Amino acid sequence: xxxxxxxxxxxxxPETSLEYLEEKDPAISVKADDLFEVARHLKEKQGYDYLSxxxxxxxxxxxxxxxxxxxxxxxxxxxxxxxxxxxxxxEVPSLVPLWPGANFQERxxxxxxxxxxxxxxxxxxxxxxxxxxxxxxxxxxxxxxxxTIGQEELS
Amino acid sequence: MQRVExxxxxxxxxxxxxxxxxSTHGVFRMIVTLDGxxxxxxxxxxxxxxxxxxxxxxxxxxxQNIPYTDRLDYIxxxxxxxxxxxxVEKLGGIEVPERAEYIRIIMVELTRIVNHMVAIGALxxxxxxxxxxxxxxxxxxxxxxxxxxxASGSRxxxxxxxxxxxxxxxxxxxxxxxxxxxxALPTFIDEFERLLTENEIVLARCxxxxxxxxxxxxxxxxxxxxxxxxxxxxxxxxxxSYSIYDRFDFDxxxxxxxxxxxxxxxxxxxxxxxxxxxxxxxxxxxxGEVSVKLPRVFKPPEGDxxxxxxxPKGELGFYLVSDGSTNPYRYKVRSPTFIxxxxxxxxxxxxxxxxxxxxxxxxxIVLGEVDR
Numbered sequence: 001x002x003x004x005x006x007x008x009x010x011x012x013x014p015e016t017s018l019e020y021l022e023e024k025d026p027a028i029s030v031k032a033d034d035l036f037e038v039a040r041h042l043k044e045k046q047g048y049d050y051l052s053x054x055x056x057x058x059x060x061x062x063x064x065x066x067x068x069x070x071x072x073x074x075x076x077x078x079x080x081x082x083x084x085x086x087x088x089x090x091e092v093p094s095l096v097p098l099w100p101g102a103n104f105q106e107r108x109x110x111x112x113x114x115x116x117x118x119x120x121x122x123x124x125x126x127x128x129x130x131x132x133x134x135x136x137x138x139x140x141x142x143x144x145x146x147x148t149i150g151q152e153e154l155s
Numbered sequence: 156m157q158r159v160e161x162x163x164x165x166x167x168x169x170x171x172x173x174x175x176x177x178s179t180h181g182v183f184r185m186i187v188t189l190d191g192x193x194x195x196x197x198x199x200x201x202x203x204x205x206x207x208x209x210x211x212x213x214x215x216x217x218x219q220n221i222p223y224t225d226r227l228d229y230i231x232x233x234x235x236x237x238x239x240x241x242x243v244e245k246l247g248g249i250e251v252p253e254r255a256e257y258i259r260i261i262m263v264e265l266t267r268i269v270n271h272m273v274a275i276g277a278l279x280x281x282x283x284x285x286x287x288x289x290x291x292x293x294x295x296x297x298x299x300x301x302x303x304x305x306a307s308g309s310r311x312x313x314x315x316x317x318x319x320x321x322x323x324x325x326x327x328x329x330x331x332x333x334x335x336x337x338x339a340l341p342t343f344i345d346e347f348e349r350l351l352t353e354n355e356i357v358l359a360r361c362x363x364x365x366x367x368x369x370x371x372x373x374x375x376x377x378x379x380x381x382x383x384x385x386x387x388x389x390x391x392x393x394x395x396s397y398s399i400y401d402r403f404d405f406d407x408x409x410x411x412x413x414x415x416x417x418x419x420x421x422x423x424x425x426x427x428x429x430x431x432x433x434x435x436x437x438x439x440x441x442x443g444e445v446s447v448k449l450p451r452v453f454k455p456p457e458g459d460x461x462x463x464x465x466x467p468k469g470e471l472g473f474y475l476v477s478d479g480s481t482n483p484y485r486y487k488v489r490s491p492t493f494i495x496x497x498x499x500x501x502x503x504x505x506x507x508x509x510x511x512x513x514x515x516x517x518x519x520i521v522l523g524e525v526d527r
Contacts, residue, residue: 024245024460049373053461053489055474066474068461068489072373072389078461101376104497112209127202127526136210143214 002026005046005079012041027066027080035083036093039067043098047071048079051095054105056113058138063090063115085115094120112137167195170508174203178281178512181522185499185511192507197500201493204526212486217243217318217453220486225312227488228524230273233266233303234466236316241397242462242473243318247455252447255320256399257440261333262306262315263464264429264436265299268340270467270519271380271422272296278419278516279351282360288351295343298336305329318453320446330437337433344426352423361416365502365514368413375498378491379469380421381518385413391465398464402439403432415517425467454481461489468492468519488527492520 006020006028016038019029030038042048048069055066063085070077083092094117095102106117107126114135117123124130129149134141173184182203188196208227212220224239225232237259244251251259273296276289300310305326307315315322351357367377372385382389390407392400408424410417457479463472469491476485495518502514 024458051376052463052470053472053474053487055485055487055489057476057485066459068472068474072387075389075394080461099376100374101494101497104493105376108493125202127205129202136207137213141210143210 002028002079005042008046009038009041012045013038021082025078025080027082029082029084032083032085032092035081036095036098039069039081039095039098042069042079042081047074048077049073050077051099051102052078054095054102054109056109056115056137058113060139062087063113065092065109065115067095090115091118092116093118094123096120111135114138165190172511173200178515179522180277180516180520183520183522183525185515187503187508187511189508192509194503194506194508194511197503197511199496199499201496201522201525204522206527208527209486209488212488213483216481217455217483220483221316222312222314224488225314226523227490227527228466228468228471228492228521229311230521231266231270231467232311232313233262233315234270234464234471236313237263237398238462238464238466238471239473240316240318241464242460242475243455245460245462246458246475246477247318247453249319249447249449251319252444253441254324254443255445257436258306258321258325258445259316260398260400260403261433261436261440262303262313262321264432265302267429267467268426269296269299271426274467274516274519275347275351275419275422277519278415278513279357281512281516282356284356288347291343291347291350295340298339302329302333302336305332317446319449320444322446324445333433334437337430337437340430341427344423344430348423352420357419358416360510360513361419361517362414363412364415364506364510365517366412366414367498367502371498371501372413375501376494377469377498378495379465379467379519380418380425381469381495381498383407384410384418384421384517386410391463391470395463397462403435405431415513418517452481454479459485463489466491468521468524469495488524490524490527492518493525493527496520496525 016034021027048071050070050072052068052070057064065083067081069079085092109115111125167188167190170187173179174182184200186198224235227235272292276292279288303313304310307313367385369385369387372382386409405428408421410421455477459476461474463470472489474487475483478484503511
């Protein structure tokens with residue numbers, strides 16, 4: 001499925017650098033700057049109207065955000081988009097303007113991995129409390145020790 | 156002559172519902188902005204039950220994660236098991252014996268019935284029909300949980316499925332008991348419906364409340380009965396036909412209005428369809444092995460997979476990244492109710508504050524899965 005989608009994307013966006021990753025679930029690697037336009041094309045022109053999952057992964061050399069797209073009306077999929085973000089300043093564009101359902105998922109990725117989503121309407125922590133230090137799903141996060149919640153964060 | 160200002164000055168007030176509130180089915184908080192009785196805005200606040208499920212998943216070996224998945228949505232442990240083991244099987248390229256596939260389907264469809272009984276019971280609890288329908292549901296549920304206990308040794312935290320099959324074969328006496336439970340279910344569902352479906356209070360409280368249009372349902376990534384209540388024909392059992400779902404003949408119940416009442420009807424319909432699947436599975440189940448031999452230390456090849464199933468609450472998916480070692484490099488749970496909650500503020504706006512509990516009840520959340 002992803003191969004045809006990839007070829008159509010290459011036709012549509014000749015200037016952008018896309019990459020086809022041959023894996024168990026074939027994926028398309030996209031630059032962060034092109035993500036929004038590619039996603040908009042997939043949604044509006046190719047019918048991938050359903051954003052199933054947004055996942056952040058902390059690799060040794062980079063952060064990666066993985067998007068799983070399906071089509072509910074045409075019952076096709078999956079299309080996997082992978083976007084890299086730098087270790088120093090991880091930021092990718094938000095897809096909330098296209099899929100409002102990405103709202104909590106992007107907040108969760110921000111909360112647990114610390115990737116910022118530019119253009120998100122209300123980017124704040126969702127599972128942990130405001131004022132928590134660090135992002136627990138990063139590989140360098142200590143697995144011992146504790147943080148306590150202050151009285152002002154409770155109210 | 157000077158006009159006297161007679162209009163009353165009004166302002167919105169903010170009300171805090173939860174975290175300890177009977178309608179939230181756990182520890183879940185909503186910050187509601189009200190104009191009189193009408194909801195202007197609502198903000199869900201969650202995370203009170205967050206226990207680093209995904210971080211623990213990275214620490215554990217693949218096998219050690221199975222009992223942890225039981226505790227995600229603790230009403231449907233069998234479905235969680237299935238989604239996880241199927242993701243690992245896809246990662247490791249493991250084949251499942253025929254008999255094990257049937258046992259899995261039987262367990263998962265029984266789980267669906269259990270979940271919908273509890274979901275409808277809890278919805279009626281929220282509407283003020285306190286515990287009568289819930290206990291009718293729990294009475295039948297207990298017979299199904301007895302079956303789970305016979306097969307796995309535990310009523311709720313089943314920990315039953317393994318990579319390449321299930322842990323034990325069905326014990327002697329299981330199949331006759333299963334047949335008797337399944338034979339009694341249609342009568343129970345009829346009784347349940349006679350009590351509720353045309354109940355005037357249910358109609359008054361549920362119809363035209365929390366309407367979710369189909370386009371909005373898709374845009375907000377809604378899945379499960381919430382999506383199908385809006386009339387979108389999307390059931391992953393049909394779309395992906397994972398496991399052996401293509402061998403069974405069943406329909407996908409759909410709603411028309413997308414209100415709370417339609418979600419209730421979809422759940423009732425799904426229970427009936429699950430009974431149909433169970434009847435066919437009991438008839439077709441072959442003899443044979445129920446698991447495959449795997450090496451003691453299980454190391455899947457490098458790569459990443461996403462696998463999803465139609466859990467009773469919606470699309471439950473696991474995204475696993477393997478680096479070739481004994482434990483997953485990344486273990487992500489795509490939990491259906493966490494994402495279904497994204498649409499809650501939109502559903503509630505414009506309704507009365509008393510309707511919030513009905514709308515929340517119709518989404519059917521379990522906080523073990525929302526907060527992970």
